[in-house]
Amino acid sequence: MHDTDTLTESSGDLAVDIAGLTRVEGEGSLRLKVRNGVVEQARLEIFEAPRYFERLVVGRTPDEVIDIVARICGICPVAYQMTAVHAFEHGLGIEIDPAVRALRRLLYCGEWIESHALHVYLLHLPDFLGYPSALDMAHDYRAAVEAGLTLKRAGNKLVEMIGGRAIHPVSVRVGGFSRSFRRTEVSALRETLTAALGIALQTVDLVAGLDTPEFERDGRLVALKHPHEYPMNEGRIVSSDGLDLALTDWRSEFAEQQVPWSNALQSRGRDGRPYLLGPSSRITLAGDQLHPTAAAALARTGLAGEIARNPYRSIVARAVELVDAAAEALDIIEAYQPPAEAATRWRPGPCSAAWATEAPRGLIFHAYELDEQGLVAHAQIVPPTSQNQAAIEADLAAFAPRVLHLSHDEATLRIEQLVRSYDPCISCATHFLDLRVENLP
Amino acid sequence: MPAAYFLPRAELDRLFEALAVDGRRIIGPTIADGAVVYDELDSPAGLPHGWMADTAPGSYRLRSTGGERAFDYVVALTSWKRFTHPSLVPLTRSRRDGDQIVVEPIREDAPKLAFVGVRACELAALNIQERAMRAGPAGDPDHAARRDAALIVAVECAAATSTCFCTSMASGPEVDGGADLMLSELDDGFVVRVGSEAGAGVVGPLGLRVASPDAVDRAGTQVAAVRAAIGDPVPGDGLPERLRAALDHPHWAQVAERCLACANCTLVCPTCFCTSVGVASDLDGLDATTERSWDSCFSLGFGRVAGDANFRPKVRDRYRQWLTHKFSTWWDQFGSSGCVGCGRCIAWCPVGIDVRAELVAIAPATAPAGPIPWPLSPAEGRAPAALATAAPARHVIATVRSVMPETVDSATLRLVTTDEALLGARPGQFVMVEQPAFATPPISISRIRPDGLDLTIRSAGAATAVLTGLAAGAQVALRGPLGRGWPVEAAIGRDVVIVAGGIGLAPLRPVIEAVLAERPRFGAVRLYLGARTPHDRLFVAEMGEIAGRADVEVAEIVDRAGPEWLGRVGIVTQLFDQAKWDGSRATAFVCGPERMMQATVATLKGRGVDPAAMWLTLERNMACGVGTCGHCQLGPFFVCRDGPVFSVAELGTAFAREGL
Amino acid sequence: METQAPITPGRRGPRAGTPQRPRIGIVKFASCDGCQLTLLDLEDELLAIAARVDLVEFAEATSHRSAGPFDVLFVEGSISTPEQAEDIARLRAVSHRLVTIGACATAGGIQAIRNWFDHEEVRAVVYPQPGYVDSLAQARPVADFVAVDAELRGCPISPAQLREFLVALVTGRRPQLPDEAVCLECKRRGVVCVAVAQGIPCLGPVTRTGCGALCPAYGRGCYGCFGPRESANTASLAKWLSDDRSASDVGRLFAGFTAWSPPFRAMIDAHGGPPGQVIPVKETNDA
């Protein structure tokens, strides 16, 4: 399963074959072939076993779907739950209490903090500092790793408070939550989050100072944008080239396709162009809505422009979003008043439901058809990594010629590092299995 | 002092204020998540005014009555044991520093609480549980402290629900004392009776007027109506005996088809007291705490002993333990019923199993009394537990002087201590052996020395593996001596037969030594030793020496052996099933695996040994060793406290009964 | 309280590291990564744990790789492709102790729902080019392929239980992983039973504890993510639940993350199979 990495070179050619990518979530590999300076192949292969989620949710109730789709990814279960719950509520016309809306945003902040802290400190930073893992890095940078873990814990505590547990939370229900939360419970996290905000601010300074390879990509960026807040659960789909689309209409602009080297479906624009999602895209497209504390931190780095172009700078974007999520969480806690009822009552029924939210790794889109009994007849789930896959491959192809002069090991490292800077979540990527039933009798 | 005062409804908060002096916190009924629970109350406003609970097997629903009454809900989901016997109680903190260990009991101060709204059945339950928890030689200090710190304000029921049957259990609905204050709620206020000095101290300053005869009358009529409404659903006369006679009733298997063994009934029951002990530690196991948490005879682990053997594997066995304990063997143990008829186990059973219906099916009032499976009382043949020494609840640190390997998987630890209680141990007693971060196994004393004692331990699992691997200089913490030892005196002037299987020789060695020390006072002495293989024989040199004596007969046998073994091969009973000696003059001491003991008892009976002169030591799962955790129960017995040494006559058919 | 077998020198595969610093691997098959992430979620003690064990294979967190041998190999995920079936056999041979972590590895996980569906049909239905994707006819628990020494249950596993297991490993004590019902934790916590007080269906009585009665404490019924407890009497619970719901609604309660475990599977079968067996015929979206 885990063959050793190989790198072979013959004059001017390069073949990088990383059979098991590490420090990414899930199982994938990378295949790059350059002949005479021309990139022949750049592939992010995904061999994570297919789990057929779109098929598994058929026949299920909306609340069951919320529990099931969380299992697509242990790193960002909230993203799946948020997208599904909003899709159903929109489709069924269910109004939610403003306090529920605030709690959902708070929950998402928790996941952003946990996921970004994981990626920044445990998965990505070791690349910049030259360690095989954060555990090794801790021998020399113990304080930094501990700070990262404290930050991650803060995110997890937030998810645990609202969702019961850090992974696969249990409280999200159509209409609201399975229970209500007292003010005292919510504000109990104030100290934790204040400390987290402090660490997040230091993180921005730490990662802004890292040396990054020169690289400018010139691809399309896509994110949600909301007029009053940094995008999480709501907004419109916008792009660096002027797209402005209702988030229920994702399918009118984007489409999935199957490629032979991947157990995931890839998404591209309907015109075939790849596009990039995630923290860098959000900062670039919706940075004007950052929490003032985060906006100030970003300004201090002076890297807003580079974040838009150099994928290696995504670590700075993530750090800025850590500040944003911690600061916003604190604001939400201060203003929190319990909802009148834990959940709005609703009646099952048929509908077409679609929604998109911003997962830590970028825009995630769900669409469901509910039948007469209110059970799922058809589902489409498009996670961020499957949408980013084409952009990653394009960037790899663009970047590869720059490492031809390096030693095998260094070239491999640079390439692997590039892949990691997109924070690909391969576990997520493996479900973009669309139901195609028109051939059935 | 007048018989009763009257507290107008509007003045209930004055009573609350009076209760809350000196930082006393008030615990009373309040509504949470669709049920009445007992929780902390700041004022009477938190009481469930105008709420009634409709209960049925497996169902509980609040219903608004629209009235003002606060105590119509009958009983809450939680029982008061949450406060007198909390679900989690830290027991010890232990630390290891090289060979040295420290084990300290954790004592939390009992909170000063006032329980408001205690019903008649609940008062009875508090007293029943107190008898159980204080029954151990040292009593349970945590429970005692909590109970003593609680002030009790009882409320007489003005309504009953469909699951109530206090009338059958003689526990209610009338409150006749036993509380500091006793209230009866009427539409306009409360008739208040004083039951203790503490209660008088609370109401005295309130300057209440004396209750009118009319109010007292109305209160009486109200509770009489409740009694009439409940009737007598489970005629209690002779119930313990009827149930005891029905141990083999086919209906047990029928209930087991429905019962989930989920333990809800036992955990909501206000008298169930069973607990297990867990260990938490730092990563290296150097700093550890033990804590006890609520557990139940419905747990598989309750019947588990070494080698993953289990005495109560089937749900049928577990349900039988529950029902017979509550309604029958509780009488043997504590002189009362273990049930007060509160109905919680009926309402909160997720599949609506109703003890009343099961009792009627298994032990109908008309059932002919069957054979009595075990003697009912000391008068009928059960020896008093006087052979036990009182066990200290403290831990004594003992140091390993030397370790003698016995077999490939067992060793004898020679421990030194100056603790007088331990040095005064009797043959057959045992100790609980604690080390930081490990479970605490019961181990028999295999030799009592002037300066300490020996433990001979077989590595049967994690804790015993560590113990057998200790080196000289290491320390262990001991609690004991526990249990009732061998009645060696009873054999004076008689022949002595000792039958040991495997590690079972360990607890018998002090008997052998005691008999040989005063050899002339006994008749013939016969030792029959069995082991799995020649390599599993214990104390080989010592037994060889004894075999050399002319005044002792020693015979050995092993289950399996290679050609190098010149002795006998087979099971231990083969050593004496053809023997010529006359059992009627003999006193027998037997220890070994349960199956071996069953076979031995049968063979000894065949030799004419009187069951009252046949002594066994039983193995059961043990967590406390002092009769408060409930694990080791065997019918009416707590093996730790009433045994582990029993005569076959005492045990009756509780011995060797499957699943008991 | 029932506990699992102690971690003492054992049956298969030699010991690899020193007893003081066991060699540990974490590998995954079809899963969401959540169970292995639980190790990283032990933030407060992660570095201290890492100092006490030799984490030689953990692709999610480190670029060090190892193909074995392992003193303890934690396995996440169900076996769902022919390649995975070969891998698990090879890994077993180099692992002294093999421990499955999570519902996927111990019971097949949510993806095992497809075990009720016809594989060829599902593949043809799902993929435009089924040939690109390799999967076994069923997603099955690891124990269906190789011997398993211990299980950590849950979807995901409990951080506290993982810690307990690791402490037991380094101290040599028996891991305290109770196999009793969720109800015991529920009552210890003082949670009001949602089944009895609100009529919400709850699998707590037949599900193994470990979560601390999370769902009832959060106002909903247990959905069985820790899988069946010992002596799980699912038939009796299903019968009780049938009083006020249809057979298919009883079946769906058991068709969750541990659906393929025998006691739950039996109830699904007895109530007409899991939801979604019939795929509604409908035009697809794009792609």
Ligand SMILES: Cc1cc2nc3c(=O)[nH]c(=O)nc-3n(C[C@H](O)[C@H](O)[C@H](O)COP(=O)(O)OP(=O)(O)OC[C@H]3O[C@@H](n4cnc5c(N)ncnc54)[C@H](O)[C@@H]3O)c2cc1C
């Ligand atoms: C009165 C009495 C006297 C005993 N005397 C001896 C003796 O002299 N020498 C000897 O070698 N053994 C003796 N045993 C058996 C010994 O107690 C068990 O072998 C031991 O508890 C196993 O513990 P463990 O942790 O090593 O086993 P594991 O299998 O790892 O753990 C079992 C756990 O279950 C619990 N438990 C409680 N009671 C028992 C029990 N009776 N059997 C098994 N587990 C139990 C404990 O928490 C124990 O740690 C005696 C048992 C009893 C009841």
Ligand code: SF4
């Ligand atoms: S009688 Fe009911 S509550 Fe008690 S263990 Fe059985 S199913 Fe559970």
Ligand code: SF4
């Ligand atoms: S056995 Fe049932 S009715 Fe009796 S006291 Fe216990 S919970 Fe109440």
Ligand code: SF4
């Ligand atoms: S043994 Fe008795 S006291 Fe203990 S849980 Fe069972 S019924 Fe209750």
Ligand code: SF4
């Ligand atoms: S809520 Fe569920 S887990 Fe809790 S006691 Fe009731 S049935 Fe058991």
Ligand code: FES
């Ligand atoms: S009652 Fe606890 S061991 Fe006997």
